[in-house]
Amino acid sequence: MSIKAEFTYIITEMKNQWNNITIDEFAQIRAVLTDKGSNQEEKMIRLAAIVKGVSEDTILNLPLTQAQEVFAQVWELNEMPHRNKVCKTYEIGGWKLHLTTKEKMSVAQWVDFQNYYREDFEGHLPEILSVALVPEGKKYNEGYDIGALIQTLRAFPVCDALAVCFFFQKKYLKSMQRTLTYLVGWSSLKGKKGRQIRQAALQTRRQVSDILHSL
Numbered sequence: 001m002s003i004k005a006e007f008t009y010i011i012t013e014m015k016n017q018w019n020n021i022t023i024d025e026f027a028q029i030r031a032v033l034t035d036k037g038s039n040q041e042e043k044m045i046r047l048a049a050i051v052k053g054v055s056e057d058t059i060l061n062l063p064l065t066q067a068q069e070v071f072a073q074v075w076e077l078n079e080m081p082h083r084n085k086v087c088k089t090y091e092i093g094g095w096k097l098h099l100t101t102k103e104k105m106s107v108a109q110w111v112d113f114q115n116y117y118r119e120d121f122e123g124h125l126p127e128i129l130s131v132a133l134v135p136e137g138k139k140y141n142e143g144y145d146i147g148a149l150i151q152t153l154r155a156f157p158v159c160d161a162l163a164v165c166f167f168f169q170k171k172y173l174k175s176m177q178r179t180l181t182y183l184v185g186w187s188s189l190k191g192k193k194g195r196q197i198r199q200a201a202l203q204t205r206r207q208v209s210d211i212l213h214s215l
Contacts, residue, residue, distance in 0.1 A: 018082060023125045023161050024154040025050055030122065047074045086163040090133060093152040097133035099164065100140070109140050113168055121169075125161045126153040132164050 021029065032038070032046045048070045049056045059067065090097045100109060113131045116124040130150045134140050153161075 018159050019084070019157060021051070021158050022155045023129075023158050026125070026158040026161075027123070044071050044074065082159055083162045083166055084157075084159045086167045087160070090156075090160065092156055095149060095152060096136040098136060099167070100132055100134055106140050117169065121165070125158070125165060126150045126156070128165050128168065129153045129156060129161055132168050 028050050029047060032043050032050070035043065038046070045056055045059050048059045048067075051074050052059070052070065059070065062070065086099065088099050090099075109131050113128060116127045116131065121128070127150055130146055130153060131140070133153075135144050135149070138144050
């Protein structure tokens with residue numbers, strides 16, 4: 001293989017790597033990358049073991065040339081995964097799941113999403129997906145085991161998961177924008193306290209608007 005062909009192959013593998021990572025593996029990768037007690041070499045070995053589904057000892061016993069190829073494939077994992085295009089329907093582990101539209105979203109879904117989103121967005125990807133994706137023919141959290149669904153969603157591709165989560169995040173932020181707009185108008189009639197609420201709402205609304213434009 002020529003140097004140019006080898007370089008192209010490595011870059012292609014790097015771009016495709018995140019597509020093969022599940023939410024559960026993403027959680028493990030996240031733990032490795034945020035571990036302040038490990039050096040860069042130790043992190044690369046641990047990441048390679050996660051991606052290849054083998055033990056760290058297996059990676060350590062690889063011939064150096066083969067190990068270098070593996071490390072090249074996992075190098076992209078030092079960056080955040082990309083987001084795939086959101087789909088209306090997903091299938092995983094025998095479940096056929098439909099993305100909830102704005103028109104079909106229940107109050108219960110919205111409340112649960114906000115709770116998971118505020119607490120730890122990346123740490124609750126399976127739970128957020130269980131809010132956004134509802135089994136075919138079912139209403140949210142009715143007539144099926146949502147705990148079992150959450151466990152199944154740990155094997156969901158992380159790039160698809162982020163697509164769904166950011167889709168819902170936009171809905172959440174737009175809803176917040178409307179609430180803040182209401183507060184601005186309402187608080188203008190409430191004297192000094194109202195002016196303080198109005199100022200805070202205006203500032204937060206600008207921040208939300210900036211976030212929406214960056215998504």
